[in-house]
Amino acid sequence: MQFEELEASYGSKKVFSKITGEIVRHNVTTILGPNGSGKTTLMLMLAHLMKPTTGKIKLENDSLFYLPQRSEVYDYMTVKQLLEITHLEKAESDIKQHNQIIAKLGLTKLLNNDINSLSGGQQQRVWLAYAFLQPARILLLDEPLTYLDVKYQQVFYRMLVQEKSRGRTFLISLHDIEFARRCSEYVWFLTPEKLVTGKTDKILILENILHYLEIDSIN
Amino acid sequence: MTNKQKLSFGLMFSGCIFLALFQLIYKIESQSDWQLIIIQLRLPRLIFELGTGLAIGLSAVLLAATLRQPYLDGSMIGIASGSELTIALITVLIPASLIYRVLIGAVAGILCLLLLRSSIFKYHNRVLFLIIGGFCLAMFFNALTTILTESSGWAGKSLANVTWLDVGWLALITLVAIVFWQKNSRYLDYFALPELQTKQLGIDEAKVALSLQLIAAGLLGAVTAVLGTVFFAGVVVNQLIREYTHLGIAARVPFVIVFSILDVLLADTVAHFIFYPTELPTNAVLLVLLAPAFLMLLMRWSRAI
Numbered sequence: 001m002q003f004e005e006l007e008a009s010y011g012s013k014k015v016f017s018k019i020t021g022e023i024v025r026h027n028v029t030t031i032l033g034p035n036g037s038g039k040t041t042l043m044l045m046l047a048h049l050m051k052p053t054t055g056k057i058k059l060e061n062d063s064l065f066y067l068p069q070r071s072e073v074y075d076y077m078t079v080k081q082l083l084e085i086t087h088l089e090k091a092e093s094d095i096k097q098h099n100q101i102i103a104k105l106g107l108t109k110l111l112n113n114d115i116n117s118l119s120g121g122q123q124q125r126v127w128l129a130y131a132f133l134q135p136a137r138i139l140l141l142d143e144p145l146t147y148l149d150v151k152y153q154q155v156f157y158r159m160l161v162q163e164k165s166r167g168r169t170f171l172i173s174l175h176d177i178e179f180a181r182r183c184s185e186y187v188w189f190l191t192p193e194k195l196v197t198g199k200t201d202k203i204l205i206l207e208n209i210l211h212y213l214e215i216d217s218i219n
Numbered sequence: 220m221t222n223k224q225k226l227s228f229g230l231m232f233s234g235c236i237f238l239a240l241f242q243l244i245y246k247i248e249s250q251s252d253w254q255l256i257i258i259q260l261r262l263p264r265l266i267f268e269l270g271t272g273l274a275i276g277l278s279a280v281l282l283a284a285t286l287r288q289p290y291l292d293g294s295m296i297g298i299a300s301g302s303e304l305t306i307a308l309i310t311v312l313i314p315a316s317l318i319y320r321v322l323i324g325a326v327a328g329i330l331c332l333l334l335l336r337s338s339i340f341k342y343h344n345r346v347l348f349l350i351i352g353g354f355c356l357a358m359f360f361n362a363l364t365t366i367l368t369e370s371s372g373w374a375g376k377s378l379a380n381v382t383w384l385d386v387g388w389l390a391l392i393t394l395v396a397i398v399f400w401q402k403n404s405r406y407l408d409y410f411a412l413p414e415l416q417t418k419q420l421g422i423d424e425a426k427v428a429l430s431l432q433l434i435a436a437g438l439l440g441a442v443t444a445v446l447g448t449v450f451f452a453g454v455v456v457n458q459l460i461r462e463y464t465h466l467g468i469a470a471r472v473p474f475v476i477v478f479s480i481l482d483v484l485l486a487d488t489v490a491h492f493i494f495y496p497t498e499l500p501t502n503a504v505l506l507v508l509l510a511p512a513f514l515m516l517l518m519r520w521s522r523a524i
Contacts, residue, residue, distance in 0.1 A: 066415070
């Protein structure tokens with residue numbers, strides 16, 4: 001999946017201009033950047049949920065799913081009802097995998113609970129399960145670690161590795177540099193002027209972290 | 220459906236049957252021409268009450284779902300008041316047209332909806348704006364109705380003068396609503412999800428929402444032309460059933476409709492029979508009957524907060 005010369009603005013306020021990049025298949029790419037740098041806007045554009053001011057996005061035959069930072073449920077809906085939406089036309093083998101994902105994210109006992117009655121962390125696990133259960137081959141996950149405790153951050157990491165080995169592609173936005181180093185093959189630094197991309201070991205160095213994340217020091 | 224839900228539905232349904240039969244056959248001693256009273260007065264009134272219950276309940280569920288604002292109904296955003304204002308205008312300007320009041324009310328409801336969609340609904344994710352904006356519009360329509368009808372002697376707001384023509388138009392409007400419902404109701408549960416997710420499921424949300432809102436506005440406008448506006452009734456009925464049954468949007472619809480019909484039947488029974496021969500305004504009685512439920516809901520919400 002490639003994009004060229006993408007530009008985004010809200011009214012007269014420009015978010016980023018003329019950025020070009022590529023999501024490499026069967027890999028995890030992490031997008032880093034300070035608050036307001038346009039990570040969510042870029043993901044929405046790549047998911048065709050928002051039109052870029054200018055620029056082109058080339059998506060081949062792959063299907064794509066975007067999970068926002070925070071998702072709300074507006075009426076009574078159980079965890080089971082939400083997750084059932086994802087396997088309406090699935091085969092028996094998929095249902096087995098479906099149950100494994102639910103179990104890994106600790107949702108088995110919560111299936112009959114109203115989503116709005118769950119804690120922030122539990123809700124985030126429900127939405128992560130919803131994302132992993134999508135048939136899409138490319139998943140765009142916007143700050144997936146939000147509200148997750150250490151245990152489920154580790155579960156999420158293992159699921160990411162497993163799903164990648166099954167041929168899925170991920171673009172995730174994070175604020176946790178160490179998690180990004182562990183889970184991703186590629187890292188993007190997004191600034192209003194440019195998108196700096198590269199292999200994790202080459203690009204995720206102290207100098208870039210200080211410069212592109214606008215911090216004085218790591219200590 | 221759990222046993223508790225089945226029992227609740229059964230009780231509400233039985234209550235409706237009991238009240239319907241009572242309204243139809245309870246004989247007040249001073250009344251003569253019994254057969255004529257049943258066929259020309261009580262039967263059309265009863266059928267219209269059923270349609271009114273359906274309209275108030277269903278419109279509340281549909282508007283709350285499609286706007287993703289559970290605490291809204293058609294009375295709070297001006298649809299009912301717009302229909303009432305139109306009927307007041309017709310009463311003053313061309314009273315001969317009042318025989319078509321149900322149809323006129325439905326059209327007025329739909330026009331109000333289109334007005335709202337082109338203005339306030341554009342900001343539907345700003346809850347306060349939607350509620351305050353909608354309520355201001357409702358109050359504005361209400362004020363105009365009061366000014367227009369101040370010295371006209373227009374009573375309105377009663378089911379006492381329902382005619383077979385009113386029933387016929389309401390039946391026709393309900394049939395059209397059923398056609399729209401059959402095409403769109405399968406998407407109703409998806410409105411519990413954020414807009415970003417329904418888009419990704421490939422649902423043409425704008426089209427489905429418009430169709431469902433047209434059903435709500437048409438039905439509510441039609442019954443308001445006769446009954447008058449009943450503020451908050453739809454919200455109370457929808458929320459009470461939601462809190463009690465814990466059912467999703469689509470599964471809740473039959474419960475809301477039956478409960479709403481039960482409330483209207485009860486309100487009209489009180490309005491017609493309790494102080495006979497004085498006829499009370501049914502919409503006011505309905506509001507009074509639902510007031511304790513509204514207070515109970517407020518207490519539950521405040522505890523939840």
